[in-house]
Amino acid sequence: MKLTVHLPEHNYDILIEKGALNHLGAWVASLWQQQKICIITDETVNQLYGDLVLQQLQAAGFDAVLFAVTPGEKSKSLPVASQLFDFLAEKEFTRTDGILALGGGVVGDLAGFVAATYMRGLHYLQVPTTLLAQVDSSIGGKTAVNTEKAKNLVGAFWQPEGVLIDSLTLQTLEPRRIREGIAEIIKSAAIADKVLWTQLDKLENEQELVERAEEIITACLKIKRAVVEEDVLDNGNRLLLNFGHTIGHAIEATAGYGVVTHGEGVAIGMSQITRIAEEKGLTAVGTTELLNQMITKFGLPIWHKPWQKETLYHAITHDKKTRGSAIKLILLEKIGQAKIETVATETVKEFLTIEE
Incomplete structure (x- = not known):
C-alpha cells in the first residue's frame, strides 16, 4: 500500500x-x-x-x-x-x-x-x-x-x-508498547472515523488488532493525511489530532518521562476531558462510557494517581496550544466527530476536576 x-x-x-x-x-x-x-x-x-x-x-x-x-x-x-x-x-x-x-x-x-x-x-x-x-x-x-x-x-x-x-x-514490541499505539488509534477513530471505531469495537484484544495492522494503520494515516494537508502548521483543524494530549502531556511531564507512556497519558487525557465535557453538556450523553469501554478493553488506563490538579494545571499552561490567556481544547461532540473549543486558561482547571 x-x-x-x-x-x-x-x-x-x-x-x-x-x-x-x-x-x-x-x-x-x-x-x-x-x-x-x-x-x-x-x-x-x-x-x-x-x-x-x-x-x-x-x-x-x-x-x-x-x-x-x-x-x-x-x-x-x-x-x-x-x-x-x-x-x-x-x-x-x-x-x-x-x-x-x-x-x-x-x-x-x-x-x-x-x-x-x-x-x-x-x-x-x-x-x-x-x-x-x-x-x-x-x-x-x-x-x-x-x-x-x-x-x-x-x-x-x-x-x-x-x-x-x-x-x-x-x-x-512488548505489549505495553503495542497498547501505547492503540491509544492513538482509538483517538483517530474517536475524532474522525466511525467506521474505524466500529472495526475496533469488534476486536477482542490487541493481538487481533496487530493481525490486522496494515489495514488499521492505513485507516489512521488517511485521517492524519487529510488533516495535515488542510493545516500543515497546526493552526486550525490539525489541532483535532491533539484530542487527549493536553492533559496527557501534562501527566507525562509531571509523573516523570517514562513513568507514564505517551499512549497511557493520551488515554487518561481522552477519558478525563470527555467526562467533564459530557457533564458540561458539550459532549453527547454516553460518549464517556463508550470511550472508557474501548480504552480499558485494550488494557489502557483511564486514571492516574496521584492526581495533582495544580501541578497538572501548571504544566498545561506551558502547552503549545496555549495562546495568551486562552487555550484550545479538543472535545468530542460524539464518537467519530470532534470540535475545537477555545476556553480561558483558568477554565482548564474545571477539566481537571476528579470524581469524588
Whole structure:
C-alpha cells in the first residue's frame, strides 16, 4: 500500500508493506542520490534492526553511519540533540547529506528535530518501528524535544521525504508498547472515523488488532493525511489530532518521562476531558462510557494517581496550544466527530476536576 501526502511545496509517499525493511536500500536509492546518511535509532532498535538497515544502505552505495541513543523520553532532549550535532559535524555531514530515523516516536521526533536544525536543515526519512509512530508521529512534519518545563516545547515543522512502514516490526514490541499505539488509534477513530471505531469495537484484544495492522494503520494515516494537508502548521483543524494530549502531556511531564507512556497519558487525557465535557453538556450523553469501554478493553488506563490538579494545571499552561490567556481544547461532540473549543486558561482547571 502506498499513500501520498500532498503539501503546498512538498509531497512525499508512505510505503506500508510487510517485510519492507528487507529492501530499504533500494527504497532509499529511489529517493536520494548517493550521499552520507546518519541512521538515528535507539539501543533497543539497533540490536534488532541496526545491522540490517546499515547493510542495506551500504549495499545500495550510501556512506552510512549509525548513532544509537538510550531508549525512552529522556533522550528526546536538547543535550542529546547537541551530541548528535557534534557527531554529524565530526563525520563532516553537509546540507547535501541526510538522516534516517529508525525507531519509535522518540527517535522520530529527535531525528526530525536534528534534521530541521543542523546546518538549518538536512533532508530525512522516517522508518517507524512502533505502532505509535506508524499510525501517528512519523508523518506530518512535527519534530521536537522536551524540556524540564514541558513536553515537545522546542521544535520545528520539518517534513520527511519518505516514510517506510514494515508492520512485521510490531512482532518485536512488548505489549505495553503495542497498547501505547492503540491509544492513538482509538483517538483517530474517536475524532474522525466511525467506521474505524466500529472495526475496533469488534476486536477482542490487541493481538487481533496487530493481525490486522496494515489495514488499521492505513485507516489512521488517511485521517492524519487529510488533516495535515488542510493545516500543515497546526493552526486550525490539525489541532483535532491533539484530542487527549493536553492533559496527557501534562501527566507525562509531571509523573516523570517514562513513568507514564505517551499512549497511557493520551488515554487518561481522552477519558478525563470527555467526562467533564459530557457533564458540561458539550459532549453527547454516553460518549464517556463508550470511550472508557474501548480504552480499558485494550488494557489502557483511564486514571492516574496521584492526581495533582495544580501541578497538572501548571504544566498545561506551558502547552503549545496555549495562546495568551486562552487555550484550545479538543472535545468530542460524539464518537467519530470532534470540535475545537477555545476556553480561558483558568477554565482548564474545571477539566481537571476528579470524581469524588
